[in-house]
Amino acid sequence: MSAARPAAAPETVVSARELSRRFGDFVAVDRVSFEVERGEIFGFLGSNGAGKTTTIRILCGLLAPSSGTASVAGFDVATEAARIKTRIGYMSQRFSLYADLSVDENLRFWGGAYRLWGAELESRRGWALAAAGLEELRSTLVRELPGGYRQRLALGCALLHRPPVVFLDEPTGGVDPEARRRFWDLIDELAAGGTTVFVTTHSMDEAERCHRVALMHAGRLLALDTIRALKAAFPAGCVLDLASPQPVAAMTLLEGTPGIEDVALFGDRVHVVVDSPERAAGVAAALASGGQPPTAIEPGAPSLEDVFIKVIRDAGARPGP
Amino acid sequence: MRTLINILVKELLQLKRDPKILPILFVAPVVQLIILGYAATTDVRRVELAVCDLDRSVASRALIDAFTSSTYFREVAAVGEQRELDRWLDSGRARIALTIPAGFAADRAAGRPVAVQLLADGSDAMVGTLGLSYAQGVLREAAAGGLPEPVDLLPTVLYNPDLLSRFFMVPGVLAMIIMIMTMMLSSMALVRESELGTMEQLLVTPLTPGAIIVGKLVPYALIGAVEITTALPIVLFWFRVPLEGSLATLALLTLPFMLCTLGLGLLVSTAARTQQQAMMISTFVFMLPQIYLSGFIFPIQNMPAAFQWVTYVIPLRYYVTVLRGVFLKGVGLEVLWPQGLAMLGLGLLILSVARLRFRQRLG
Numbered sequence: 236m237s238a239a240r241p242a243a244a245p246e247t248v249v250s251a252r253e254l255s256r257r258f259g260d261f262v263a264v265d266r267v268s269f270e271v272e273r274g275e276i277f278g279f280l281g282s283n284g285a286g287k288t289t290t291i292r293i294l295c296g297l298l299a300p301s302s303g304t305a306s307v308a309g310f311d312v313a314t315e316a317a318r319i320k321t322r323i324g325y326m327s328q329r330f331s332l333y334a335d336l337s338v339d340e341n342l343r344f345w346g347g348a349y350r351l352w353g354a355e356l357e358s359r360r361g362w363a364l365a366a367a368g369l370e371e372l373r374s375t376l377v378r379e380l381p382g383g384y385r386q387r388l389a390l391g392c393a394l395l396h397r398p399p400v401v402f403l404d405e406p407t408g409g410v411d412p413e414a415r416r417r418f419w420d421l422i423d424e425l426a427a428g429g430t431t432v433f434v435t436t437h438s439m440d441e442a443e444r445c446h447r448v449a450l451m452h453a454g455r456l457l458a459l460d461t462i463r464a465l466k467a468a469f470p471a472g473c474v475l476d477l478a479s480p481q482p483v484a485a486m487t488l489l490e491g492t493p494g495i496e497d498v499a500l501f502g503d504r505v506h507v508v509v510d511s512p513e514r515a516a517g518v519a520a521a522l523a524s525g526g527q528p529p530t531a532i533e534p535g536a537p538s539l540e541d542v543f544i545k546v547i548r549d550a551g552a553r554p555g556p
Numbered sequence: 557m558r559t560l561i562n563i564l565v566k567e568l569l570q571l572k573r574d575p576k577i578l579p580i581l582f583v584a585p586v587v588q589l590i591i592l593g594y595a596a597t598t599d600v601r602r603v604e605l606a607v608c609d610l611d612r613s614v615a616s617r618a619l620i621d622a623f624t625s626s627t628y629f630r631e632v633a634a635v636g637e638q639r640e641l642d643r644w645l646d647s648g649r650a651r652i653a654l655t656i657p658a659g660f661a662a663d664r665a666a667g668r669p670v671a672v673q674l675l676a677d678g679s680d681a682m683v684g685t686l687g688l689s690y691a692q693g694v695l696r697e698a699a700a701g702g703l704p705e706p707v708d709l710l711p712t713v714l715y716n717p718d719l720l721s722r723f724f725m726v727p728g729v730l731a732m733i734i735m736i737m738t739m740m741l742s743s744m745a746l747v748r749e750s751e752l753g754t755m756e757q758l759l760v761t762p763l764t765p766g767a768i769i770v771g772k773l774v775p776y777a778l779i780g781a782v783e784i785t786t787a788l789p790i791v792l793f794w795f796r797v798p799l800e801g802s803l804a805t806l807a808l809l810t811l812p813f814m815l816c817t818l819g820l821g822l823l824v825s826t827a828a829r830t831q832q833q834a835m836m837i838s839t840f841v842f843m844l845p846q847i848y849l850s851g852f853i854f855p856i857q858n859m860p861a862a863f864q865w866v867t868y869v870i871p872l873r874y875y876v877t878v879l880r881g882v883f884l885k886g887v888g889l890e891v892l893w894p895q896g897l898a899m900l901g902l903g904l905l906i907l908s909v910a911r912l913r914f915r916q917r918l919g
Binding site for chain 1: 757764
């Protein structure tokens with residue numbers, strides 16, 4: 236879009252440096268730094284209140300940072316918010332189209348808000364209707380649309396002006412799995428076309444579809460890498476998958492055992508995370524002595540959830556950076 | 557400009573879709589105007605009078621006739637003992653009690669000073685004091701009856717010769733309706749966007765806060781104009797309030813007033829989180845004080861000095877003056893320009909404060 240941008244890849248489209256935001260005494264975002272490349276699907280993970288939404292709102296120019304700097308599409312968020320707004324799409328976690336307007340009326344209004352008029356508006360409106368699968372429903376009031384359609388329409392509205400960066404704040408909340416899958420297909424297409432997608436979620440399934448993920452906890456950025464690298468960094472020999480005739484009883488038994496960090500049921504298998512490889516050897520013995528000997532026990536692969544639980548636990552164990 | 561039209565179209569579409577809003581917009585003002593037009597009257601007629609005539613003479617009878625022949629009084633009781641009057645006053649069946657002492661006729665014939673007693677029910681101050689003053693008027697006339705008048709007093713009331721309170725109340729009601737509608741709607745409209753989360757979505761677009769505000773306020777100004785147009789025929793043809801001045805003056809001076817009320821609505825929306833809060837704040841912080849202090853009901857010159865000063869920042873005060881001026885006095889801009897300027901100034905001030913707060917709240 237901007238000719239001033241250097242042609243060489245990779246291009247940094249979003250960058251944050253020591254970004255902080257305080258509300259009174261509460262630090263919502265605490266010295267966060269990261270960079271996002273063009274065409275990347277960048278996942279922002281964390282529980283509610285971790286600071287994800289606040290970070291996105293700062294990047295969109297809705298909130299001023301308390302300290303630190305950030306830039307989006309080459310413009311500073313603190314001083315050039317107006318220019319950023321023409322170059323980003325934003326979809327908030329609350330559904331925010333006008334429910335009492337029709338699909339078409341919403342597209343026309345939001346197109347106008349992005350200064351699209353005439354033939355250009357018509358062509359983008361057609362594109363959004365096709366992308367959302369809403370051609371047949373264009374005169375329907377938005378409040379009568381099923382959730383999945385609304386979500387895709389909201390995305391369509393946020394993309395009308397072909398923004399190089401799009402911020403999606405928990406876009407698939409309350410949407411059925413099929414609609415969620417279609418939504419993510421759309422996101423893949425966008426990224427393949429060079430759009431940078433910045434998405435927050437607390438779903439691990441969705442995180443797996445991101446190129447890189449950042450984990451936020453209590454305002455701090457605790458980890459940032461590709462899924463593969465994050466999993467590879469997990470200490471070897473600390474994950475076990477075991478089969479048991481009574482998996483629930485086995486799980487209950489293990490939950491109280493020292494050195495066991497996490498136990499979860501994956502289908503009929505019990506997924507166990509321990510704090511050291513030495514401890515792994517003791518798991519079978521502990522089960523046997525509790526009257527629940529496992530039928531099979533083998534090394535497992537850490538899930539993304541295991542990685543994040545460990546990162547958060549490690550961060551809590553040491554005093555702040 | 558296209559940006560503004562885009563927002564305007566959206567607002568009007570939303571209004572059209574709201575099935576509850578249209579009856580509120582068009583029926584409520586008419587109903588309010590009719591109810592208040594009849595109820596908001598300070599005329600006192602047919603005050604209930606209880607009489608205790610202890611003289612029972614031709615002269616005392618003539619005095620009572622002087623009371624009852626006027627339309628101000630209606631004799632509800634003639635009692636023989638003075639203490640019976642208390643019962644009539646206590647029960648509220650009589651508002652004014654008149655006692656004519658024994659020897660009234662004789663004293664009068666001898667040219668001695670005579671005294672009659674009047675008791676007024678002060679629990680309804682309006683009826684009580686007005687009744688009392690009517691009664692004094694009657695007594696003065698009766699006393700002057702036999703004597704040649706040195707001065708012939710012929711009072712002339714200007715602008716509203718019959719002193720019908722309806723004539724000055726109804727234009728005031730019109731002002732109130734415009735204020736309530738425009739302020740309420742504009743405050744709720746912005747809060748609703750915040751409640752739904754669409755405000756945030758608007759703010760990430762290149763639309764400026766200024767454009768959003770103007771795009772929101774213009775439709776409500778239009779609604780205000782429609783309200784006046786609906787209500788005006790009722791004022792003119794139902795209540796037969798004369799329109800001495802010009803409609804153009806009225807229209808022109810309504811604009812700065814709406815600037816104030818819409819600005820106040822916006823100000824409310826920067827303080828309220830929900831539509832209910834917006835309604836409460838509008839009503840209690842802005843509307844009722846404006847109504848009390850505007851001179852619409854209570855004359856400003858009777859207020860304590862400090863309150864009189866406060867009335868200068870009340871937009872409704874100026875607009876009530878404008879409406880009464882245009883309707884009853886037939887004056888135009890040559891007289892009403894200070895009111896127009898005051899409202900314009902207040903409106904711009906309110907809007908700038910509101911806009912500042914609007915930005916801070918969202919920033």
